[in-house]
Amino acid sequence: MRKSRKLVAVLATLVMLMAMMIPMAAPAFAGTTNVTSSVPNIVQPYYGQLTTIKINGLSISGTDQIQVVLPSGVNFLTGTFSDGTNNYNSVPFSVYNGAVTESVTQTLTTPMTGNVIWTPQYVPDSQQVPNGVSLISVDTLQPQLLAFTVKSNGNGNAGYIRINMPVSVTSAASGPIQAIVQDNIVAVTAGKVTIGNAVTGGTVTSVTTTATVAQNSSDSVSFLINENSAKALGQGGGEIHIDLPSHFTWATPSITLAGGFPANAVTSSVTTNSSGNSRMVLQVVNPSVGTPGSILVNTKISADYNAPTGDITATFGGTDPGFTATTATVGTCGNYNVSTTQGNLPTIYTGQTGENVGTFTIAESVKNTLITGRSLSITLPGGVRWTDSNLPIPVVQTGSAQLINASLSNDGQTVTYEIQNSGGSATTIQFQQGEVNVDSTVAPGNLTAKISGSGVDQTVDIAKIAAPVTGVATGSVPDVMIGKPAQSASDFTITEAAAGAIMANYGNGKNQAYLDIIAPSGVTFASIPTIKVTSGDLNLSPSGATLTDYNGVLNSRISIPVSNGSNKASTITVSNVKLNIDNTVGVGPVSLVLGGSALVDPSTQMVKDSNGNLISTNTRLVNGSYVASVQVANCTTPISKTTGGSAVFTIGSTSYTVNGQTYTADVAPYTKDGRTFVPVRYAAMALGVTPDNILYQNGVVTIVKGSTIVQMTLGSKTMKVNGASVSMDVPASTTNGRTMLPLRWLGMALGATFNWDASSQTVTVSIQ
Template sequence: MYKIRNKKFALLLTIVFVLTIMMPLATPASAATTYDKLTTPTVVPASPAANAVLGTITIKIDTLGVGTHTALVSLPADFVAAAVPPVLAVAKATQVGGATTPAVTTAGFAANEFRIDVVQTVNPATDVLLTLTLPGVTVPSDAEGDIVATITGLGGQLTGGSVVVGKASSGAVTVSLVDTVTLTENGLAAPGLQITLSENAASAVKKVAGSVKFTLPKGYTWDTAGATAVRVNDGTNLLTVAPVWTLAGTGTRTLSVDRGADVIGKSIFRLGVGIAVDETEAKLGDVSVTVSGSSSVSPSSLTIGSYKEYGVTVAAKSVEEVIAGRYAQEIGKIEMKEAITDSLYYGRAITLELPAGCKWANIPAPKIEGGIAAIAIGAANVVGTDGRKIKFSPADAAGGKGTITFEDLEIDVAADFSGDIKVKIDGTAGAVGEVLVAKAVAPIKATAEKPTVKIGVQGQEAGTITLVEGAAETFKRGKDLVLTAPLNVHWTSDPTVTVTEGDLEFDLKAVQRNGRVLTIPVKADSVVASTVTISNIKFTIDRTVPEGPVKIAIAGNALDEVNDILLVPAELAARAVNFYPIVGVTQIFPKNDVVAAVVNATVGTPAPGDSMMAASFVIGAKTYTLNGVEATMDVVPYVKDGRTYLPVRYVGYALGVAPENILWDGKTATLVKGDKVVQVSVGSKAMIVNGATINLDVAPELKDGRTMLPFRWIAWAFGAAVDWDAATQTVTMNL
């Protein structure tokens, strides 16, 4: 019985042992193994031995069972690996229930394949990530496309698979610049031009003489004194560290980059070289080099910079609109820019000059870029006393070619200035030119009808004048619009002033008429740009007025701000810098006070029946001249209270009054000529002209039985001009 049982137990043990041998490692049913790579580098065929670096393989295992896990990793047969073995490492593993970190090794290393072993003891590990760094390889010259590592499972959980660990492709080198350069006749010292060579794979810059070549155009040669060739990856100077690189071709147009037989991976290289310039042959403008060599390089041409002469360009960066008769108006920016460094002659003067009719109001310190020291503008920079010109002297500073930009410039503009405002830039510093910075426009547009009028006739109707504001508030509230007629043309009566468009208001009750001058006060300025008509204009035109246009000057502080004696002193006193003397100044442009002018009549021929008259009388002499003919009076002229007195009859003769139209009733003298009747009475300062009374400053009188008249007043009534020569005591009349 016992033997039978013993036999049965022995058989059971045998079966268990056999089953144990036949059963696989204890691996969870859900365990999975995946292969991938960290990178897929590009490698160049025919690279030197053990130089090409392939990608790193990753092995991910969800749950790694206890036991030994083995696989064979194979590279393509013609890829020769370096003697340095691959490296298998544990990047991550989670230990469960006292599990240990997997032990990893590589073994059986051959020319292009090796075995990897992963051993897990005690308990399984989860979330396992292994990295496999492949050895450097020599890539066969005919290799092209994907480089595949094949994984063959030998046991355990390292199953079969494959990973693309690189790509075989012809090496490519991209050429670029750190920055373009500016060349002068002085050339450029090394390492001023920085050229970058970027490899797409190790050894893309071939390890041969003439690997990369750069050819300059005619007139330029390479200068390698002080040149550099740096591996950007680590800062190594390849011209001094063996195996050295060489830069051949100094003094010639072609620079040859000869690479030594170094063993380094994919890199970026930077060459620092110089250029010599032959100014007799080099052409101004862009300078491009031709790129060639035994390496595959692109682009084939590279613009490295430009060859420029020393010079300074001046330009206006904007053109503003300004209004005539306004102060402190902004004009466009002015820029002075060096073509290359040190184009300006530092320490020498630059002047900025405005045209006549404009003055500087404000010049802030200019904006400076590049190698020019800061510039301040003050009273010391003023040239002359007319406010048109300033000067300054730029100084050198570090920073390369420089630019001076004047911004926020302000000027005062005369009321009669119109058109382009150009600033003249001159001096000995090298900045010369003329720039358009603004256009001046009149504040109003004036038009008028032009009827024909005659001399020697009173109350003739002239054309209606129309004034159009350029913008709202052009006419200033509380100020005066002043219209002035030509010499010896007088406003006979108040015209009609009408605002036909807009909301401008005039104080019509305060209109003043004084001979040639008509003053119209502005009651309220406009919110909407307005149009004004001045109609029913009547003139008295003396015979001294020549034939031709009757031009009305339009002025007044309602339009002319720069000559407003109430505003100008405060404005000038508030300025930080005065560019012209301001002591006692109440008007900026006192001789330029006409904002606009308009012709509203044309003087034609004299009134019918009239002829030109000229006469002269000498005080104390009985002889006189009339139209060039000498005649004799029976009494002599005399001066009393500053007035010349002449006998009434000879006054009439001088004025061309017919004898029968010179009337005397014993007290009152009446002179009639054409449509004009003038009456004066002895002892009365009232003169009646066509029924209108004019007050005289002296009265006619009787002397030695003769009626003596104040000649200037009577002549004026008939439109004649009278002149007095004190040296010869002669009074002259022209009619």
């Protein structure tokens, strides 16, 4: 080896001396640019190609010899050599004849064994034609010296030369490997060119699968540690440490060994480092034999609730002297969620069932937002429920995750899907063909669904909610007076929002539907108004309209049967409206509400009565629910009246008078056991009690007037006045479903006096 190095040095010296004696071939100056392609990092011993040296802009008029000198420990591959395992052969240059069209005829690959030829080649730059120089001869190819002569082609162009560098690197100093490029006539810019980097360390670490996690979730990750040579690891009993940043944790790893590692050569554990962060510890207890070993680590990374978003970078280090410390991105953490996209928003109507919502789409921001084994829920706001027979169908547009096994909550508001097959790629899912039932209590506006579960928290609009009809007063709204009957209210129209909004039947077409017009508390209809369809093809039966009670108040509701629904949105005009306004009505707007089974399908679960109270549709009050209202009058100052007053009831007659005004009860007074019984509501109202102070509960009637509270129990002769018991000679009773109270005892409790006229069978109650 010493002789070889001495010979190389002698040859290099001779070349330089010869160059000084050769006449200059008229170079004006040294003007080349000597560059390399990407510079590889290599671990010794290394046999193969380093970078390529490219000499740009060589301008000569005759000939020139160019030399490439390698540093100590780096040799050109020439002749036959061995790396201790394989034998290699090399021959000198193939000759490039300077033809413009010639291309590289020999390509280097690594490694090549047996009789494969490794040939340093110099070729012209393929992008520069015609080349200004061509090869005359290869003068020297020794382990550390390459010398070759080129000549001008006489075309006036500069020369371009590229030199491949197949070498052996066995004892080079760590750091840049630099070759010297020079020539005889100083046409080449002499100097050092970096052709590689000799790096220390015996391993290469690569991440094979990265984790994708959200806060409070985990995902799989794998990485590979390859030795550069046998026995690189496990010398001296050190450890390999792989540390995660804060808020991330390793799971117990699974280790797979390959190459020269024997079975059970590596142990593993998970602990924490001095900063309290998760650390994986690997220790090679049996070094590899013969060939370099590989360690494949499969594990999981978990992120806690406070994990930061972005790349997850692990630090690879430790105390094993053969391990090459490095850092690597092992995963990504994000605020995983889905984006939502709404489709066209159909209009659906309050009080209706089986209303079709629009399609809507969710898309994972990153894979594993939807995690297998978890669930995804879509929740509707109060008053809106999914139709259990037509839940939204999730259709996968892209990606691998699927939603299966839809289930509906007891209240019908939430549909939940199980997630499966997640993690392959980010998934987009479109929901189709969902139906909902909408209570009459729901306010018009966009129907917004909430999407949650598996780290998702989003909303999306899926429909527009509107009232099926609107009511509008025509002309000016008149004033009415408190305590006066049969007062004129405004005419008004009822207009469908769309064809068929007013239903002719419900319950799968088996039940007759009615359109109801309902008066507020303290207001009754004096008569049935004129009802007429003035546009569209809705078919009503106005002659079948009835004046009925609502919530126990006679003549407070008009029910109109619907013969056939419309094919064209229709308008109903209601005119000649006459209202009775009692003395309990407050000053302000008087509004009628529009409802009934023609507008509110009883299949909806909750509806609102005319006073705004929520009621269940499993009661007889379903036809009192409503979806719209219309102001038809404005109640102003009450009519003047004298202090006190009187009411007259006639035995056997449903007509009675209060202060001279005639009213009608639904049950006539009668006498029993010498006492006059009257319906509780009408008797109390005649005595000045407001309807909302007449209460019924579990057979007990409670009547409140001022500071006096009177209670009577059906079937009992005991009356309580402000909690004190008073014995009566007759009990309260019922007739035809109505509660009947002994008038005298009630009047006495409320401070009234009585006058019985046997001839006319009337009783007059005077209120002071």
